[in-house]
Amino acid sequence: MEEDVKKFSSANWKVGARVEESEKLAIEFWLKHDKEDIRNFEKELLELSTPGSPRYAKWLSPEEVVEKLSPSREAIDVVLDFVVNDLGASDVHVIKHKSVVKVKVPAGAVERALETRLFHHTHAKYTKVDIVRAVEPYSLPTRVARHVSVVGELVRFPRMRFAEVTPVTNLTVSTSASSEWSACGSRYSAYVNPSVLAARYGFAFPKTSYASGNSIAVAEFEEEYYDDTDLEDFSELCGLSQTVTVSKTVGGNSDSYCSFGLEPCIESLLDIEYVGAIAGAIPLQVYYSTSYSLLDLASTLSDADDPPLVISVSYGNDEAQQTSSSFMESVNTAFMKNGAQGISIIFAAGDQGVWGREGLGTEYHPDFPAGSPYVTAVGGTDFVTKSTIGDETAWEDGGSGFSDEFDTASWQTDEVSAYLKTDDLPSSSFYNADGRGYPDLSALAGEVNPYLISYKDGTYGGVSGTSAASPVVAAIIAQINDARLSAGKSSLGFLNPMLYAAGEAGGCFNDVTSGTTDGGYSGGFTAEEGWDAATGYGTIIYSKLEEFALSY
Structure with a gap:
């Protein structure tokens, strides 16, 4: 117990x-x-998720999962x-x-x-x-x-990760930026929008069709509801070819809540507006839990008759804030099973740099579940030059580092080893060099150009954080799933072995080589060539990652 x-x-x-x-x-x-059963199942998961394996992407049915673990x-x-x-x-x-x-x-x-x-x-x-x-x-x-x-859930007290909105008047409108910046109107040209993301990462936009069986979901928690009015306003403002809609809600919704309260529905609307805009026609589901429970989310996914092929979760606490190792191990095992069924589980890496929610101290505070080996952790970047679609730098507040609970994963040992030989590392007393390194990859998240959202019945503002980066990456993965399904292949499922294989092959990511995740203080991990503990492999080059994913 x-x-x-x-x-x-x-x-x-x-x-x-x-x-x-x-x-x-x-x-x-x-x-x-049984611990031996878990170890054997992990080996099976790696066989299923490693490109080049004879069993690659031959995902298990729920009955097969039960038989094996x-x-x-x-x-x-x-x-x-x-x-x-x-x-x-x-x-x-x-x-x-x-x-x-x-x-x-x-x-x-x-x-x-x-x-x-x-x-x-x-x-x-x-x-x-x-x-x-x-x-x-x-x-x-x-x-x-x-x-x-x-x-x-009897003992866990969640650290709520509500996104904070920046009023439009707080940003200077760019007059010299490329046309993508004004896709949602010139008044909002200082903000990241779907057109900016498409220009940088190269995914299909608009995405007007989808392969049979494809789907994507976002997970939302206590009081983070959504309302159709804001989804319609965002879609109209940004000239989307189709209105962002939710095809299925698991766990309920209370749209009236989004019209009042303190920063109502910001997190959920951010997730849904950007997943909906990027994934386009791909059916979008919302998994809602009243209890901020990762256990409930994992069990609900496991029990679904038609689970999503990708899910984005903008939630987490420091490992040190989790109530027990037993809790983290239970979550890990559940996510292992989900991954073996062909579900890609993607988490935001956190918004306090290496220091986490605990803050400054004598050691860094890695995030959970971002530090779990069985999820894909998404870090954050900023454009090097404001309102210029081009090179990115590590966002100083992007969650990053090495787990204190979980060992370096087998699919990243070479990358972690190489990074730990670089010159610009913090003192080893601050982190566990033998831990699972994260993030795995990144996307825009910082305050240089926040994300534009619609909230509270058509109010517009800017939001920053890996809470924005995670749904963007998830929606891009959903597009790659679409290409695979259209080609008669299966979903990508547990992503990390494929992502690291793509990173080793080269050309699939925009390598981020500047910036430090110091959380605005001192220390932190610095972005370097190749994988690093600041931005992972960097940000996605869609055409190359899709090509790699289709080659297996």
């Missing part, structure tokens, strides 16, 4: 009233896997017996991968069966956001605890 929980409080969350006994809670029991039948039966007979749950569901038992049960039953106390918590700044968490350790009977890795 989750015995290494680090904390039961957060300065960003205020404890409120104790939960009413009758209040229904959604609880997930994540079951343990799932808890024992005994474990499932013990947990089911506990939730029915001890918790008294009648609403019980075992996901397709057999690794999670989901229940909806009164809070009082949870407190008694898990020997803990549950309270409402509201966010200190975003007071409409309310979550239920335990204020002390939970426990399970020995017969159950031996089979359970994590009970979610």
Whole structure:
């Protein structure tokens, strides 16, 4: 069980009233896997995701995933017996991968069966956001605890990653920039827009058709809804050939929320507007969770009848802020399974440079899940020259570095080794040189030219961050998936071995060779030729990466 929980409080969350006994809670029991089974499954995943392998991109069905990696039948039966007979749950569901038992049960039953106390918590700044968490350790009977890795979500306090908007009047409008900058009107010519991104990265724009079976999704969390009015306003303002629309929402939506509140719906609208603009006709799904739960997101993806082929997630905390290693391992295993089914999982790398959300200290603070070996982490860049589509430099606030939890991945050992031999490195006391290096690649994210968005019923402003870069990369990958599907091939799935193979082949990325991810302070990692711990392999050259992806 989750015995290494680090904390039961957060300065960003205020404890409120104790939960009413009758209040229904959604609880997930994540079951343990045999460690040897996990190692064997990882080997299988690498066979499936490495270009040149005889099994490349021959993704597994949910049934095949269960056959190769799932808890024992005994474990499932013990947990089911506990939730029915001890918790008294009648609403019980075992996901397709057999690794999670989901229940909806009164809070009082949870407190008694898990020997803990549950309270409402509201966010200190975003007071409409309310979550239920335990204020002390939970426990399970020995017969159950031996089979359970994590009970979610009882103890994790998320660091909410809301995008901040810059009013239009705060930027100087460019008068000499190329025509792409005024694609959304001259008033907004200081902002990155879909036409600017297409000019820099070379993807098809507009994308007016799609291959059967293709899809893309974004993940959104507590109160990050979207509204069609802003999607329509953005589409009209930027002259898109078709209005950005959402084909399916999993988990619900409350569009009226986007008309009021503090920076309402900024994060979700940023994601949806740019994925929709770049992916074009490719069906766009929204996965919404009320609980800021990576566990819930992973289990929902695993259980979907028609999961997206790509999903972008602009969410994460420092590894040091995660409640336990058991939690991170459970998330990792779930994302491994998703990748083996042909789903590309793409995360923003963070917006505080090497220092993370913890801030300045005696060591850097790597991000999770960006530091997970089983996701693709997207860092940030700026144009070297404002409003000039051309060379990019590392954005100083782009998340970057080396994981303290996870070893250097097998598909990046040469790249990491080469980078660690460069001259301009920070003191080794600040980072784990044996850790998984990230980001894997990057896209525009910085404040030199923020992204233009529509929000709050047609208000326009600028947003910066890897929260913008991640959906851009995801939408580009969706376009490459489209080319593969049209050619009778399968989706790209777990991306990283392919991306690093493309990087080694050369020509698939705009190499970023300047800038440091110091978070505006000192230290940080410097961009160098080839892969580096500031921007990964750099930014995508669409035609070359598509050509490489189609060659396997």
